[in-house]
Amino acid sequence: MIIKTRTKYRKLRLVFVFLIFGMVSAISYWYSFLRTEISCNDAYVMGNIIPVHALVPGLVTNIYADNTMFVNSNQILIKQEGHLAEESVQKSAAALAESIREVRGQLAQVNQAEAAIASLYVNRKKNSDNLQRYQRAELEGAASGQKVADTQADISVIDSEIVAAKALKQKDMALLGNTSLLNNPSVQKIKAEYIENYIINKRTNIYAPVSGFVVNRHVQVGQMLVSGQLLMNIVPLDNLWITANIKETDLKRIRTGQPVDINANIYGEEVLFHGKVQGIAPSGGSTFSLFPPENTTGNYIHIVERVPVRISLEENEIKNHPLRPGMSVTVNIDTRNTDKFETLTSTVSTKDLSYSTSIYDAELKVAESSAKKIMQKN
Numbered sequence: 001m002i003i004k005t006r007t008k009y010r011k012l013r014l015v016f017v018f019l020i021f022g023m024v025s026a027i028s029y030w031y032s033f034l035r036t037e038i039s040c041n042d043a044y045v046m047g048n049i050i051p052v053h054a055l056v057p058g059l060v061t062n063i064y065a066d067n068t069m070f071v072n073s074n075q076i077l078i079k080q081e082g083h084l085a086e087e088s089v090q091k092s093a094a095a096l097a098e099s100i101r102e103v104r105g106q107l108a109q110v111n112q113a114e115a116a117i118a119s120l121y122v123n124r125k126k127n128s129d130n131l132q133r134y135q136r137a138e139l140e141g142a143a144s145g146q147k148v149a150d151t152q153a154d155i156s157v158i159d160s161e162i163v164a165a166k167a168l169k170q171k172d173m174a175l176l177g178n179t180s181l182l183n184n185p186s187v188q189k190i191k192a193e194y195i196e197n198y199i200i201n202k203r204t205n206i207y208a209p210v211s212g213f214v215v216n217r218h219v220q221v222g223q224m225l226v227s228g229q230l231l232m233n234i235v236p237l238d239n240l241w242i243t244a245n246i247k248e249t250d251l252k253r254i255r256t257g258q259p260v261d262i263n264a265n266i267y268g269e270e271v272l273f274h275g276k277v278q279g280i281a282p283s284g285g286s287t288f289s290l291f292p293p294e295n296t297t298g299n300y301i302h303i304v305e306r307v308p309v310r311i312s313l314e315e316n317e318i319k320n321h322p323l324r325p326g327m328s329v330t331v332n333i334d335t336r337n338t339d340k341f342e343t344l345t346s347t348v349s350t351k352d353l354s355y356s357t358s359i360y361d362a363e364l365k366v367a368e369s370s371a372k373k374i375m376q377k378n
Contacts, residue, residue: 038253040289042306043244045264047325048354050210050234052077055203056085057183063378072207073361078206078219078231085201085305092194093374099190100378106172110269113169117162124158127151136227182375190373198367200270209357212236236354240313240323242275243307244331247270254280254333255309255341261332263325271321274314277333309333 059078065077130246131151212234221230242262246254254277284305311331312325323329350356 004261008150008179011365022169027117036334038246038250038335039330040244040246040250040333041328041330043242043262043311043329043331045323045325045327045329046243046310047235047240048210048352049215049325050212050236050354051230052206052209052232054080054227054229054231055199055206056080057224057226058204060080060221060223060225062217063207063217063219065214065232067214067215067232068104069214070179071211071214073211073353073357075207075208076205077208077214080204080206080225082201082204085197085204088089088197089201090195091326092190092197095185096190096371096374097378099187100375101186103187104378110169113165114170117165117169121159121367122160124155124162127155127158131155131253152316182324187375191375194371194374195364195367198370199363202367205233207359208234209359210234210354212235212354236314236352237324237326238319238323239352239354240318240325241278242313242329242331243309243310244309244333246305246309246333248284248305251280251309252306253335254309255335255343256280256345256347257341258338259334261334262313263330264321265296265330267321267324273317273321273329275312275331276347277341278310278312280343281310283307310346312347 060078061077061081063077064079065071065075071077213236215233215235217232221223225231242260256277256279258277260275262275262278263269264271264273284307311333
């Protein structure tokens with residue numbers, strides 16, 4: 001009786017072991033070949049982080065934005081001391097006015113030379129007519145030969161004066177060239193210097209290139225800035241996406257356009273975000289690392305590579321439940337109907353406002369308009 005009982009329990013244990021082995025095998029097979037979702041928790045919220053740099057050297061006098069504050073595009077962030085820049089603008093304005101007057105003077109000299117030449121030709125014609133009369137009168141004995149000689153000498157002097165006047169005119173025209181007052185090279189040079197100083201003066205005030213939240217402020221009042229120095233960053237939170245680092249063994253089933261369910265650690269299971277695969281990076285994550293792997297040595301250890309996959313987020317969902325770049329998320333990519341989606345495509349767009357800024361578009365036109373007013377006054 002005891003032997004039969006032991007035999008029965010031994011058989012049950014074997015059945016239980018085989019059952020467990022079968023269940024593990026079935027789960028492994030499903031996970032490897034039949035699973036329709038790819039899950040990844042090595043995923044993070046990403047966004048455009050816009051740097052704000054000093055455009056010109058200067059001393060900081062006012063700071064109008066700090067960390068966590070929301071700023072609008074073209075809103076002033078920092079003001080620098082601008083006395084020297086303003087003086088440079090005034091100096092350039094005076095130089096531009098002086099240049100305009102010099103060119104006007106050169107144009108007047110050309111007109112004066114032309115008038116002098118015309119007057120000399122009139123005088124020459126008068127003397128030529130007189131010479132003909134004197135020569136006829138000399139033949140008749142009514143005029144002396146001295147009168148004829150003096151008139152001929154006067155004509156020679158006038159010819160010399162005409163040559164000198166023409167040379168002076170050529171000199172003035174050489175300075176002017178075939179240009180007018182507004183497109184004269186010397187005027188254009190001073191005008192360009194004025195516009196440059198005008199823009200430099202305007203750039204002592206630093207404005208927000210895009211709308212977003214201020215982060216990573218470095219600048220302090222009284223700090224001396226240099227061109228290109230990073231002052232702060234602006235992060236727009238209305239255009240975010242997910243970068244999921246997918247194992248290369250799972251990548252073969254991922255296509256652009258596949259739907260994705262996303263859970264953010266900040267909200268847990270309570271909030272489900274939705275998105276789509278926008279594109280797959282053309283290289284593995286280690287390709288651009290600071291120290292790329294060196295596999296030419298004898299000690300080689302194979303590590304499964306991960307490839308970044310970009311996933312979109314719906315704007316209305318992140319508006320209701322805000323996310324921030326750097327937050328961790330878990331993504332579940334639906335890989336069913338793989339054949340309906342394309343592989344080497346991307347739906348990423350750069351039409352969002354965080355990809356461009358227009359705050360500098362008008363500064364050249366304003367500077368040119370200011371220069372034009374100075375030129376018109378002089």
